[in-house]
Amino acid sequence: MEDKKYTIANLAEEFQITARTLRFYEDKGLLKPERIGQNRCYSEADRVRLSWILRGKRVGFSLAEVGEMISLYDVGDGRKTQRVVTLEKCQERIKVLKSQRDDIDLTIRELEEFCIQLEALEAEEKVS
């Protein structure tokens, strides 16, 4: 079974962040690693959560929002009404993400269009 453990430096190194950042995420309740004595000991599950957090950040969500998204998973086994709420939140998130993707696509298209114009200018210069 995959019960690999990680030290704080391990994860910091792997994900190119600082130990301070990991402790900060813990303060914010985003991570809850075991303690071996005083030291933090991260499980594979913690590692997965971390990658979720960072991915969320990369796409522009705040830590609070990422926290919400992550907590969706944890609540999935609760009472029925609880699950329904989770499902709705989840679908809302998906909507936001999709409209965000549209924004990105639009931006990409505009930038690419602009690139083409720039390249045309270069070509023109070569002719003259």
Added chain:
Amino acid sequence: MEDKKYTIANLAEEFQITARTLRFYEDKGLLKPERIGQNRCYSEADRVRLSWILRGKRVGFSLAEVGEMISLYDVGDGRKTQRVVTLEKCQERIKVLKSQRDDIDLTIRELEEFCIQLEALEAEEKVS
């Protein structure tokens, strides 16, 4: 010709932001509206820039990054070497945006997958 002019309140209203925000963007050099006397007077071009800024923000870029992206356009008419630099920056931005879109797609897929599981639980409950 489209030379419509906008007051600060017009744009604030249209884009659902505050006047403070518009002045802030101006301080940061992102917008440079005309002045009629002391008052700001935004052109259609300013409006387009603003929508760029806000779209950039929605997809997670900082104002500084958005500023860079916008300035790409302004530099497009400079010297040749200048244009080449612009082109490169532009292509870099496109790369970033594409990898961001991949992140979003992945997140969407995972959330959708999770939704399906939740819905399966609901269905199960109805049977029992």
Added chain:
DNA sequence: ATTCTAGTTGACGTTAACGTAAACGTTAAC
């Protein structure tokens, strides 16, 4: 025994992106 190498917990500093309040100048309406 001491030095080195992780790790720990405060606590204050910093940057970005505005919010908010104060104090003031036009113009239009009543």
Added chain:
DNA sequence: GTTAACGTTTACGTTAACGTCAACTAGAAT
């Protein structure tokens, strides 16, 4: 003439997401 609506600048306040010490502690190595 004054009140209201809309604008202005100046300046301090705020929140998020860490950075940066400082002052330990615990174990391993020399």
